[in-house]
Each structure stands twice: as structure tokens, then as C-alpha cells.
Amino acid sequence: MRETEPLALYIHWPFCLAKCPYCDFNSHVRERMPEARFAAALRTELAHDAARLGRRKLGSIFFGGGTPSLMAPESVAALIADATTLFEPLPDLEITLEANPTSVEAGRLSAFRQAGVNRVSLGIQALDDAALAFLGREHSARQALAALETARALFPRITFDLIYARPGQTLADWQAELDTALSLVADHVSLYQLTIEPGTKFEALYRTGAFTLPDEDAAATLYQETATVTARHGLADYEVSNYARPGSESRHNLTYWRYGDYLGLGPGAHGRITQGENLFATRRHRAPEPWADLVERTGTGQTSQEALDPTDRAREMLLMGLRVTEGVNTSRFTARTGLELHEALDPVILNAALEEGYLEQSAQTLRTTPEGRLRLEALLGALVL
Amino acid sequence: MTDTPLSLIRNFSIIAHIDHGKSTLADRMIQACGALTAREMTNQVLDNMELERERGITIKAQTVRLSYPAKDGKTYVLNLMDTPGHVDFAYEVSRSLAACEGSLLVVDASQGVEAQTLANVYQAIDANHEIVPVLNKVDLPAADVERVKAQIEEVIGIPADDAVEISAKTGLNIEGVLEAVVTRLPPPVGDAEKPLQAMLVDSWYDSYLGVIVLVRVKEGRLKRGMKMRMMSTGAVHQIDQVGVFSPRMTPVESLGPGEMGYINAAIKTVADCNVGDTITDDRRPAEHALEGFKPSIPVVWCGLFPIVADDFEKLRDSLAKLRLNDASFHYEAETSAALGFGFRCGFLGLLHLEIIQERLSREFDLDLIATAPSVVYRITRTNGQEEELHNPADMPDLSLIEQIYEPWIKATIMVPDEYLGAVLTLCTERRGVQVDLTYVGSRAMAVYRLPLNEVVFDFYDRLKSLTRGYASFDYQMDGYEESDLVRISILVNQEPVDALSFIAHRTAAETRGRAICARLKDLIPRQLFKIAIQAAIGSKVIARETIGALSKDVTAKCYGGDISRKRKLLEKQKEGKKRMRQFGKVEIPQSAFLAALKMDG
Numbered sequence: 012m013r014e015t016e017p018l019a020l021y022i023h024w025p026f027c028l029a030k031c032p033y034c035d036f037n038s039h040v041r042e043r044m045p046e047a048r049f050a051a052a053l054r055t056e057l058a059h060d061a062a063r064l065g066r067r068k069l070g071s072i073f074f075g076g077g078t079p080s081l082m083a084p085e086s087v088a089a090l091i092a093d094a095t096t097l098f099e100p101l102p103d104l105e106i107t108l109e110a111n112p113t114s115v116e117a118g119r120l121s122a123f124r125q126a127g128v129n130r131v132s133l134g135i136q137a138l139d140d141a142a143l144a145f146l147g148r149e150h151s152a153r154q155a156l157a158a159l160e161t162a163r164a165l166f167p168r169i170t171f172d173l174i175y176a177r178p179g180q181t182l183a184d185w186q187a188e189l190d191t192a193l194s195l196v197a198d199h200v201s202l203y204q205l206t207i208e209p210g211t212k213f214e215a216l217y218r219t220g221a222f223t224l225p226d227e228d229a230a231a232t233l234y235q236e237t238a239t240v241t242a243r244h245g246l247a248d249y250e251v252s253n254y255a256r257p258g259s260e261s262r263h264n265l266t267y268w269r270y271g272d273y274l275g276l277g278p279g280a281h282g283r284i285t286q287g288e289n290l291f292a293t294r295r296h297r298a299p300e301p302w303a304d305l306v307e308r309t310g311t312g313q314t315s316q317e318a319l320d321p322t323d324r325a326r327e328m329l330l331m332g333l334r335v336t337e338g339v340n341t342s343r344f345t346a347r348t349g350l351e352l353h354e355a356l357d358p359v360i361l362n363a364a365l366e367e368g369y370l371e372q373s374a375q376t377l378r379t380t381p382e383g384r385l386r387l388e389a390l391l392g393a394l395v396l
Numbered sequence: 397m398t399d400t401p402l403s404l405i406r407n408f409s410i411i412a413h414i415d416h417g418k419s420t421l422a423d424r425m426i427q428a429c430g431a432l433t434a435r436e437m438t439n440q441v442l443d444n445m446e447l448e449r450e451r452g453i454t455i456k457a458q459t460v461r462l463s464y465p466a467k468d469g470k471t472y473v474l475n476l477m478d479t480p481g482h483v484d485f486a487y488e489v490s491r492s493l494a495a496c497e498g499s500l501l502v503v504d505a506s507q508g509v510e511a512q513t514l515a516n517v518y519q520a521i522d523a524n525h526e527i528v529p530v531l532n533k534v535d536l537p538a539a540d541v542e543r544v545k546a547q548i549e550e551v552i553g554i555p556a557d558d559a560v561e562i563s564a565k566t567g568l569n570i571e572g573v574l575e576a577v578v579t580r581l582p583p584p585v586g587d588a589e590k591p592l593q594a595m596l597v598d599s600w601y602d603s604y605l606g607v608i609v610l611v612r613v614k615e616g617r618l619k620r621g622m623k624m625r626m627m628s629t630g631a632v633h634q635i636d637q638v639g640v641f642s643p644r645m646t647p648v649e650s651l652g653p654g655e656m657g658y659i660n661a662a663i664k665t666v667a668d669c670n671v672g673d674t675i676t677d678d679r680r681p682a683e684h685a686l687e688g689f690k691p692s693i694p695v696v697w698c699g700l701f702p703i704v705a706d707d708f709e710k711l712r713d714s715l716a717k718l719r720l721n722d723a724s725f726h727y728e729a730e731t732s733a734a735l736g737f738g739f740r741c742g743f744l745g746l747l748h749l750e751i752i753q754e755r756l757s758r759e760f761d762l763d764l765i766a767t768a769p770s771v772v773y774r775i776t777r778t779n780g781q782e783e784e785l786h787n788p789a790d791m792p793d794l795s796l797i798e799q800i801y802e803p804w805i806k807a808t809i810m811v812p813d814e815y816l817g818a819v820l821t822l823c824t825e826r827r828g829v830q831v832d833l834t835y836v837g838s839r840a841m842a843v844y845r846l847p848l849n850e851v852v853f854d855f856y857d858r859l860k861s862l863t864r865g866y867a868s869f870d871y872q873m874d875g876y877e878e879s880d881l882v883r884i885s886i887l888v889n890q891e892p893v894d895a896l897s898f899i900a901h902r903t904a905a906e907t908r909g910r911a912i913c914a915r916l917k918d919l920i921p922r923q924l925f926k927i928a929i930q931a932a933i934g935s936k937v938i939a940r941e942t943i944g945a946l947s948k949d950v951t952a953k954c955y956g957g958d959i960s961r962k963r964k965l966l967e968k969q970k971e972g973k974k975r976m977r978q979f980g981k982v983e984i985p986q987s988a989f990l991a992a993l994k995m996d997g
Contacts, residue, residue, distance in 0.1 A: 021957055203952040227922075231948035252952050273957065281957035292960055326966055327959045363925055363981035367945075387950040389924040392969045393983070 017070030017101055019266035020094055022053060023277030024079040025299045028113075032147045032216070033174070035208035037279035038077045039299055049277075049299070050086035052306040054093055056276045056295075059310040061097035064274070064284065069098035071105040071263035074128075080110035084122035091127040105168075105262045107132055112150045112158030120158075120165050130168040130261075132201075133158055138188050142177055147212075159195055168259065170199035176233050177205050178222040185233055186240060193244040198259035202237055203252050204230060231385060238381060250335045251384055268335045270328040270347055278302040278312065283327075289318045290347075322396075324348040325355035329395050333387065338371075338378020352377060360393045370394075400473050403583050405654045407612070409477040409493060409525075411517050412502035413510035413868070417532040420564040421502060421573070422460075422476060426643065428570050429462040429474070459597075459610060459656050460643040466578045474577055475656040477597075479516075484745025486872060487690055488598065488724075490519055491672045494688060495597050495612035495656065498526040498581030500573065501548070505531040505561070506538035508547050508839065511810040511868040517552055528576045529559035535566060547836050586653025591682040592616030592675070594651075596626070599669035601721040605637075607663040608645075611675060612656050614686060619650040623678040624661060627685040628670050632678050633661035667723040692724040694742025695803070695873065696749055696852055697786035699730055699767035699895065700756070701738030703990065707762055708737045714760035715739060718752060725752055730787075734895040734977050734989050735765065740787055746852060765990045767895050769852040774801040774876055788897045791883045794934060801876040803848045806831065808841065808870050815863040816840045822858055826850035827901060845874060849881075849899065853908075884909050884938070886916070887930040888979040895989060905931075910939035912992065919988040922946035927982050 026049075027038045072094055074087060091106060107130040108123055110116050120131065135155045137143050143152060150158075162169050173192060175185050193200065205224065207217045216222065225233060238248045246254040250268060253261065266273055275282040275295065279302075282293040295312040296302040302312040319327070325348040332339035341352045348355070364370040369383030369390055383390055412418035462474040479492035493499070499520040503509055520527060529548050531541055541561060548556040560576050562569040593615040602608050611618065618624075620638045625631070637660040639647040651657045663669060671692065674685035702711050715727045726742035743749040749769060756762045773785045776799045777792065785791055807828075811819050813835070823830070823844045832843035846855075851871070859867050884905050886896040900908055909931025916929050920943055931939040977984050 201953075206952055227949075228947050234948060234950075251950055267957065267959070270959075275957045281960065283959070294960070323963060326963050330962045330966060331959060359981055360924075367925060369924070385948050385950060386924055386946060389946060389949045391966060392973075393924055393981075395966060 015068070016271050017068035018064070018098065019070055019263050019271065019273040020057075020072045020098075021263075021273055021275045021277075021280055021282075022057075022072065022074050022079070022090060023275065023280040023295075024049070024074060024076040024082050025278045026081055027076065027078045028081070028111075028149055029147065030212075032212035033205060033208065035211050036077070037297055041299075044081060045300075045303070046083055046086065048303055050083065050089065052303045052312070053086075053090060053276055055306050056311050057090065057093050057097065060274055060276070061094075064286075066097070066099050067272075069094060069100045069104060071107070071266065073106075073263040074108040076109060078111055078116075079108050080116040080119065080123070084119055084126045087123055087128065088126035095127075105130055107170075107261070107263055109134060110158075110162075111148075112155040114154060114157075117154070117158040117161050120161055124165045129166060130170070131162050131166045133162060133169070133171040135159070135171045135192070136174045137177070138173075138191055142180075145177070146174060156195065168199070169197055170201060170261065171197060172201045172203065174203050174205050175237070176225050176230050178224060180225075180233075182229075182232060182236060186236060189237065189240045190244075193241065193246070198246075199253070199255040199261065200241070200246065201253050202241070204234065234385060235381070248336060248381070248384075251387060265335070268331045269343075270324075270331050290324055292317045292319055292323075321349040322355075325350045326395055329355060330391060333377075333379050333391065334384070336378065336384075338376040340376055342375070355396055356394055357396055360390075364390060364394060399652060400655065402585065402654045404470060405473050405475070405584055406498070406577050406581050407475045407477065407496040407584055407654065407656060408498045408500060408577055408581055409479050409496045409520070410500045410502055411479075411513060411520055411527075412532075413504070413507070413513045416502050416504040416507065416510075416513070417564045418478075418502055421500075421530070421532065421562070421570075422478065424564050424567055424570045425474075425476065425574060426460060426462065428567075428574060429464050459641055461640045461656065462642075464574050464578065467575060468578075472578050473655075474574070477656070484695075484743070484748040485724075486515075486519070487692060487744075488671055489516065490523065490688065491595065491597055493520050493523040493525065494672075494686075495595055496523075496525065497584055498528065498577070500530050500577070501527050501552075501554075502530045502532050502564075503544055503548060505534045505541050505544050506536055508544050509551050509810075509836070511808045511841070511870040514551065514808055514810075514841075515870040515872065521554075526581050527554055528580050529554065529556045530573060530576075531559050531561045532564050534561045535563040535568060543837060551834075551836050551841070584654030586613070586615050588617050588652050590615040591680050592618055592622075592624075592677040593682045593686055594618050594675040595686050596669055596671060596673040596675055597656075598671055599663075599666045599723075601666055605660050607660075607666055607669060609659040609661070609663065609669055609675075610656070611651070611659055613651045613653050615653055615682070616677065617650050617652050618657075618659070618675070620647075624659070624675050625678040625681060626668070626670070627674040627676055627682075628689060628691075629668070629673075631668060633663055635659055635661045637661075665720055665723070667719065669723070671724075692744065694724075694726050694772070694786075695745055695848070696769045696771060697740060697742045698749060698769040699732065699735070699738050699787075700727075700741050700753070701732065701735040701765050701767075701895075703763040703765055703986075705736050710760070711739065711756070711762055711764070714756055714762060715741070717760075718755060722752070724748070732767075732895045734893045734984075735767075735986065742786065746856070765993055767993060768898050770899060771803050771848045771852060773803075773881065773899065775799070788883050788899045789894050791899060794882065799878050800881050802879045802881060803876055804845055804874045805848050805851060805871040806874040807844045807846050807851070809844065809859070809867055810836075810839055810841050811863050811867040813838050813840055815866060816842070818862040819859065819867060822855075822862060826855060827903075846871075847877075847879065847901070848873075849901075850904075853900075882933045885932050886912055887928075887932060888916075888920075888984060889925075889928055889982055890930075891979045893979075893989065896992060902933075905933060906938045913939045913941040915992050916988065917941040917943055919991045920984055921988075923982050925981050927984075 025039050026041055106128050108128045109132045111134045136146050138152045140152050207214050241254040245256055248254050249260050272285050278299045279297040280295045284291045293313055294315045296305050296314045305312045344352050371378050410418045458478045460476050464474050465471045477492050477496050479489050545556040560572045594611040594613045597610040599607055599609045622635045623632055624635050637647050639645050640657040672689040676682045702708050724744050727739045730738050730740040770786050775785050776782050777796055778798045828844040828846040834841050880902045881899055882902050882905055883899050885892045913929045913931050926945045927943040929941045930937045
């Protein structure tokens, strides 16, 4: 086990101005934002966990949500200050904050920059007003471009999200939209195909037949074309839905995908923390106010801490590691899980997948090819024991 | 009661097509003789199994003893024998008929004679029965008494001039039927002083009393306390109780010649009671058994598998329970790579198969899947060894087979003229050979010889749909013939799916192989790897389909921190795999095989 690897810190801000119809994340709409209370509770949790973990190295901080750009910049600044004091920050500490491109939030970007944020992730989602309306977004395409412009002037690193494979979107539409987006900036983009998640407004609509999505073959074509367009702009597909210039990958997200240690704070946040021989999966209370109550009473909103056995760890590490192009490092796999890689894989499927060109194997790594990533769920389901 | 003179006994059965009113007439006769009060009377007393009532067919032979004061002033004992009403039970029917001296032939006055009626009436004629035609439903507007009488004379060849015209439903002229039984059917013959010869007509399991044996005394006297001997097995049992059905079980001291009744003798299972066997007195045995005894042999076999693997033990127990009451069906454990653990089961025919399957699901709450039914083939190996084969999996390599024989049937199909063409085409497609084609009014009667394996393969369903249900069909076994038969294996990625292999005539192999491949292509979802589906005879592929690999299956967004959710999903996926069958690198949901088998009907 490696406690010496730098820690990634995730901070969850659970509030949004409106709930997007596709979103199944732990986000909530409140009439009055309980800003002070939640900022204080997050700082309490941070202090509590830092006391437990000791002064570990810190590689990244990520403010996610919800909509963390709704936080007061002072709260963000305070949390960053706490974290960098309680832990030992790496010199190139990556601090990302998710922001929506509404004018209000764009207006606070400079304050976030001053608070210490050095990477911003903009939830642009589309560059088409009708599509933005369909996706329930509160901003327009023009505002999105303006926010991008502002961000570019402020932050050394920028990424943004787009959602594609939308109802009625043709291959040509998407190529054009993606070309426009990529010509604007960005050393990094997250490009997600629209999926219908259980419990969302879209799920209900989809079930009534209000809209349809591209079929499997069309979705595959869109996906493959996406990699072609991003490559033309110099961005490589380093994860299933993430594209970056070499060196500009999200360090924070790579910690998840490499199955490193991360501390998750805030309602519903998950963590993976190594302590001694154990790797713990931790979880916080999912509902915002009860979480805050718990923190105020006990110093932490954690509701469960489960030691993962080697099989669990192996499964998790493969589920994450095969999403990224670099793949799974075999010696790191053994160090992290206690199992040899071959002990965690179905040999028949492994051979067939290698033969079919879904996987590539060397002495040090096992990784998916683009063809393999295209069918990753089926591959994982068959391959991982 | 036990000393009824032979002249005052009449033993008879009722022959009728389904729905032509057999059970209703029986009920009316029971009522008219006062055997049951109106309150005790539930409709169709004799068909006492739920399934029997629903399908309007009789599975077990039963009897009821009536006391009828006739117009001649004497009181007669009438034993009404309710016979199994389907050709699957042809042997059982023949034994029931052998227990009687006469039959009532009930024909619906608007429908006329049906194929099933014919087969049974011929059996009654073979049993030397005196036959009294009874025209039922004469009160209906569609009734055509004269036409149906003419049809009976023409098709069956018995006089129908003095047919009894009745309506069982309204009770019209039931008296006429009872008088005809007394005056037109002969009394039994027999000698009470001779050594006992009683025919075992049927038996069933009663949860309180154990096995109840239905008998007809031919010669001698059957007494309580007697040590009885089954002549086919030599088994000896002490008779605890002798009685008659009136229709409730009523104990008597003894049964004399010509009488029908039951024995209760602490027999453990009905498997010890062979229909048609002769029961005699162990102390003073008869010299010969009665003629006509045959052990019952399954004609159709199929695999029965629980859909939920955990139900295997329950299936075993349920089969054992059913067998307590139905020794004609056989079962042995079987393992299938595609379907798991189950049983290979043998039946007297397709209806019998269906009945057992339905009872398993209804009475024992089991979800089952049946493999395609197979007939019993006979094989002579090149080394001269002879064997029977009812499981395609057991078929030896063709090079080891000198000769292979398949069972044929003689089928009688009656059908309105307009559908005849379609029926003849169907019979020809199924390798049928026409024996006879005659007309009865606007209805045609086609007699065909057909290989039974062509009939178990969706023949009924095709016949039904081609004739909109207007055809009636009946058959009897008609020997074995040498044939050019092959086993068709279905392969998924080069591995055989045992449950789907089947035996067919070489000329039908390719068409059926192609049909199954096409069906599986529709039923098996696309997967990580492409899937080859093939039908093959030995190593020769005769049909092929390919299912392409799925083109995209990946979750776009993976919310970083929550790996537990992804892992739980994976674990759920693995749980689902328990219902999958692995074929090399692909896994086929069992449901696809189930669906493929279901479509075989």
C-alpha cells in the first residue's frame, strides 16, 4: 500500500439554481443558499479528516457539484487555505472549480482565480440555443462563448463540457459544433454522449417517447468521429470521454482512474483512503442538511467506512483503469490490490479480447484500444472476475 | 348387491367427441337413477380432476354404479365406465372397453361424426361391443338428425335408424337412453364358481387410502380378505376392502362375475398396478391371464428443465408425486450444458406430455421449459447391436449406424372440404402417404400414414391454423419403418447447444436447421464478440447465421468518486450471468434458448 502517493481532495457543493433534466448527481435547489453554514461545515470536515490522516501530500483539489461557482469566493479561498495548510501541497497543485457560464457566475471568475483556483471547468454543454433550452441550461450560446473568453484571460488551464448525441443531432451538426468549440481554446475537453439516467426528468420524458436518441450504430459513429475531430485539434482521447493536449490531462480525475487515494468532503461524497494495510471506501450523508447536522454534531458527515477486500479493489481498479488510454500498470495493480492482474481476469475473455483488438498487453500494462473502449461495459462485464 | 344375477347387469361406456356431451349425459343418467341428490350433484361428476374438467377430456378411467328400475319392472345394475378420451391413451381405452359389453355412441346432431369418435368407435367394435347411437343436442336449431344418422351409417357402418334422440342439457329423453341400455345392450357372462379372473382397468392414488384399483370381474368372485395375485408380476396383496362407486365409494363383501368395483389392498404405488393385468386368487389361481395385456410404453420423450435452477429438487419431488398416480409416464435425470439439470421424460403421446407439463406448472407451481419432443427410434448398429433412442444427444455417429427405424402412425383427419387442399399439402410436406380419401357430405375424411416425428414437430398447430380449427385429428401407432434420419446439431461459436439438437429426415434437415439459426439470430442480443450460429449434420454445416459484435456500449460519464456504484453494477451484471450459458468467449442468456424452444410450440 502506498500512503505516500499524493492525495486528491474533492469538495462537493450540492446546490444548483435549477436541476438539469439529464442530471442524476447529488444536486439540490434551495430558495436561499445556506452558504455560511455549508462552508463552515466543509471546513470542519476538512480539519477533522486532516487530523486523522496526518500531513499527507496533496496533488489536487476539485470543487464539484452541484454548482460550486455558486459558492462565495471567500469560502473557496478559505477551504484552499485550510487544505494547503493541513496537507503538504505539491508545488504544481492543481485546483479545479466547476463553473456555469451564466453572466453572474462568469462575473465571479476573477475572484475564484484570486482565491487560488488555477483550473476552471465550464459547463457549456452545447453551442446551440435550442439545444441549451432542451438541456435545461440557464445560459445561452453567446454567454457560453463570453464566459470562455473571460476564463481564458484569467486561468492558465481551462476545460469545458459538451453533451452530444442529442435528439436529432446529425453527424455533420456535431462535427461543426465541436470544431467551433475546439477552435476557441482549451487544452482539455470532456465530451459526453447524452445518456438517460434513472430518476431524471429525461427518463420520464424518454419513456413517454417525447424524444429519441441515436441508435447504437449511430452513437458509435458519433463517438469515433469525436476522437477524429479532437485529434485534428491536437487533443488526444486519454479517457472514454476526456480529451487533452499531452500534459494537460486532469490530474485530479487521473487519481480516480489510477485508483489513487482521494478524500471526498461534502454531502454524498465518496473517498478511497489508504490507512496501514487497509483501503477504505468512505461515504458521506447524501442529503445536504442532515449532512451538515452530522458535521456540526460530530465533526464529520461520514456515514460509512468499509475496508475493501482484494477482489473489490481489483474490480474497482480495473473498472477505472481500463477507461483511460494509458491502461492499468501491472505492478501498481498488485501493490494496490494484493492480486496479480491475471488473478482478476477471465483468461478466455482476455485472450479473445487481445485477439479481437479490444485490449493490448505488455509486460507492464494492460490497456484498452479505442475499439475496446467503445464496448467497455460489455468488455468489463465479461473480463473482470 | 353382491349377488346380482348376470341378466340384471349392464356394463357400458360412452363414446363421444370432446364437447359432444358425454359428461353431461353421464350426469343426467346419474341424476335420473337418484344416485346423487341434486345438492350433491356438481356438474360432470366423473371428470373430477380440474384439468380434466377444463379440457373436457378424461385422463383416468372411472366408473359409477347405477340402480335403474326399468319399464319391465325389474331393477338393473348399470355400470357406466368413463373411458379416457384421447388416442394417447389408446391402450387404456381398449382395456376400459374390454371391461364392458356395449357402448353408447354420442354424436352431436349438428356437428356430426368427428375423427376422434371414429377411432374410439372402431376400438369399441374391435372389443365386440353392441353399439347404440345417441344423437345429442337435437333441440338445437342447427341439428340435422337425418343427415347425421346417414353419416353414422355411411362412415361407421352401423344402423342408426333407431338412434336415441336426446338433449342431455335439457334432460330430454334420458329415460330413452336408460331403456336402450337395458333392452339393447347384452348382459355380461361369467361363472362365479371358476377361479378368479378380474381385469385391472385402472388405478390411482388416494392420499387417505393409498392406491385404489378399478377392476372388472370376469370369472369367479373377488372377496374382502382374499390374497390377490397380479398375474403379470406375481405380486400378492391382502385385500382390505372391496367396493363399488355409487358414485361414492361404498364397501361390499364381494364382487361377482360381470361386476365392476374397486379394491384397496395396501399397494404402495400405481406403478405396481399395470393396466390390463389379471388379478386372481393366490390360493386358487386361474390357469391363464385375460387376453390383451400390454405394458405401457412411452411414445414421445422430451427434456423438462426448471427455469430457475434452484427448482430442480422441487421438480424431482413433483415428478415423483405425479408418478404415484400415473405410472405410464417415465422420467430419468438429465444434464444439459444449455439448460442445466433436468429430467428426460417419456409420455404416451403429445397430449399426455402437455397434461403432465401443465399439472407440474399448475399443481406444483413450477416454471419449466421443455425441449423439442422426440419419438422413439430404433437403431441397428454396424456391429449388429440393436437399441432404442429417444434423446438426440444419444444418437451415435452415422458411420456406426447400419439401419435406423422410425415409428409411423395412421392418422385420420376430418376437415371441411374448403380446407382439404391445405391439409393434403401439409401431410405431403410431412412425408405423409395417403391411404384413403372419402367424403361425408361436405366434410372430407383423409386417412394418411405419417412418420410420428413429423407430427410431434408442430403438426397440430399447423393443422389448426390451416383449417381455422375446423379439422379433427386422430391417430394410432402403425409400426416402424427404416428411414434416412440425421441428427442436426446447433452450434454457437462452434460449440453444440445440446438442448436444441434434434433428429429429422435428411430432406427436412436444412430447412429446419436454417429456421432455428434465423430464430436464434433474432433472440440472441449482440455481444462483445461476434457470434456464429450454425446448424450441422456431423461436421457438415448446413445453415449459418452471424450476429455481429455490439457497436457501442460504454457509459459516457463516470462520476469520479463513486466507484462503489460502478462496482455494484458490475456485481449485478455478474449475478445476471448466472442465467447465462457460456459458449467459449460468448455468453448466451438462457432466455434465448428458452424462447427458441417455446417457438417450437
